[in-house]
């Protein structure tokens with residue numbers, strides 16, 4: 001469970017989020033809103049990538065401002081652009097890096113990498129240069145890089161924005177199949193249509209918090 005209490009976030013004098021209090025427990029939560037409304041900022045607060053200027057964010061009771069490392073082990077974050085996430089030149093190295101803190105035996109590391117790549121049809125690319133993967137494959141590798149650390153919750157920031165339709169569908173399916181709690185920021189409303197809960201953000205505030213059948217039409221109306 002992620003809980004935000006009276007959260008505000010400012011960059012210098014600019015107020016980006018104001019007085020946000022939320023308990024996020026549903027299995028699938030979507031976040032929508034206009035460009036610049038504060039969605040990515042909100043998403044980054046959820047695992048301590050950003051800390052609030054006011055208020056608290058807690059993950060299973062742990063304050064993101066105090067227990068950042070433990071929080072990030074519980075809540076993974078997949079960036080919009082996988083190039084920002086894939087740091088190693090070879091696919092298997094990128095996945096092994098995430099496992100380093102666990103200090104697992106070499107064989108275990110290897111088995112976990114094999115299993116993860118097989119799950120996303122990337123088995124043939126284990127020793128391939130990461131940056132030569134297609135856009136969709138890179139996004140899948142970025143997801144693997146987070147999943148291999150076995151977080152209980154994964155935050156996706158516009159996971160399909162850079163993808164063509166085929167890769168968009170692959171990534172959408174990969175997300176749909178996850179057992180974990182998923183919180184997705186997206187402009188792709190179809191991706192969120194069967195979610196449990198949608199937050200509509202406007203100018204740094206939650207202006208609608210409801211099931212998709214109500215929240216998505218509210219958002220479409222807001223944008224027209």
Ligand SMILES: Nc1ncnc2c1ncn2[C@@H]1O[C@H](COP(=O)(O)OP(=O)(O)OP(=O)(O)O)[C@@H](O)[C@H]1O
Nearest residue numbers: 011014016033034035036037038039040041042185
């Ligand atoms: N590091 C930063 N320093 C200063 N201002 C920032 C920074 N990051 C974001 N902002 C500002 O905060 C506001 C909200 O940005 P945010 O990225 O959260 O919006 P968003 O809803 O995710 O937008 P988009 O749909 O375009 O990705 C914007 O006005 C943006 O310019």
